[in-house]
Amino acid sequence: MTINKNQNGETLTIAIEGRLDTVTAPQLETEVKASVDGIKELIFDMSKLEYISSAGLRVLLSSQKIMNKQGKMIVRGAGEAIMEIFDVTGFADLLNIE
Numbered sequence: 001m002t003i004n005k006n007q008n009g010e011t012l013t014i015a016i017e018g019r020l021d022t023v024t025a026p027q028l029e030t031e032v033k034a035s036v037d038g039i040k041e042l043i044f045d046m047s048k049l050e051y052i053s054s055a056g057l058r059v060l061l062s063s064q065k066i067m068n069k070q071g072k073m074i075v076r077g078a079g080e081a082i083m084e085i086f087d088v089t090g091f092a093d094l095l096n097i098e
Helices: 025-035 054-070 080-089
Strands: 002-008 011-020 041-052 072-076
Touching: 002 025, 011 025, 011 054, 025 054, 041 054, 041 080, 054 072, 054 080
Parallel strands: 011 041, 041 072
Antiparallel strands: 002 011
């Protein structure tokens, strides 16, 4: 998995490429927690994400909880396979997906 971060003022975009699973989820969680101080808008760009496991979903949920206190979180570019996982798990109703 590759993580690319781009901060523009109080907006942080995290682009995730590859697979977000039990092996890579802790890396993403560490990156998010280290990067969101002072951030009002967190955007996850999932246009190049191939797969997300329950561990990856847990990281999204914990990120959502953090951002609920200080701003908003947006998921962008999720492909068909990722959207299907969001739909089946109910995450489509929990996340702000564009």
